[in-house]
Amino acid sequence: MRIEFTVFDTPPKKSGANSMWNSKSERSRIISLRKKAYEASLEYGEIVKKNYIGLEVILFIPNKKDIFRIGDLDNFIGGICDGLQAASYSALKYIDMKDKELQNVYPHLPIFIENDNRVVFIKATKNYSKIEQIHYRIILSFLSELNELDNELSE
Numbered sequence: 001m002r003i004e005f006t007v008f009d010t011p012p013k014k015s016g017a018n019s020m021w022n023s024k025s026e027r028s029r030i031i032s033l034r035k036k037a038y039e040a041s042l043e044y045g046e047i048v049k050k051n052y053i054g055l056e057v058i059l060f061i062p063n064k065k066d067i068f069r070i071g072d073l074d075n076f077i078g079g080i081c082d083g084l085q086a087a088s089y090s091a092l093k094y095i096d097m098k099d100k101e102l103q104n105v106y107p108h109l110p111i112f113i114e115n116d117n118r119v120v121f122i123k124a125t126k127n128y129s130k131i132e133q134i135h136y137r138i139i140l141s142f143l144s145e146l147n148e149l150d151n152e153l154s155e
Helices: 024-044 073-084 148-154
Strands: 002-007 052-061 119-128 135-143
Touching: 002 024, 024 073, 052 073, 073 119
Parallel strands: 052 119
Antiparallel strands: 002 135, 052 135
16 A cells, blocks of 8 residues: 655755754644544554554755755655654653644654654655645555565555
8 A cells, every 4th residue: 555645835844853843844844644543544544553664755956056955855854754654752741732823743653654763664765846835745555475566665
């Protein structure tokens, strides 16, 4: 099964061991990511937990000069994976669950990725886009067997 969705924002960036929920700039990016992921989960329905996940991220940047300035793809991948997992218990104590901004974001629950150790394939690219806003497309592939990866990638 493949799930695709697009987020019109900069992806969250993982930076060391600190929770992204405690950073104002990263928190807003996590919220954007989780809102779109939640909407996609409603569209695709309940995902049966599978053993393996393939992750593809395509980052679209409106200014060619910013391709190198925006950040490292590995930090974005870490931020996306962590952002789709449930927030850590230590981060949850800083989150006001009554905050209206968190409606349909559910920081205490995973969306699609329960644990990023299940991600067995990652592909990430930065591309120029004529759309004037940074955005990114996420494609998740859920596989019950590792050999399904070859079939999924060839589609």
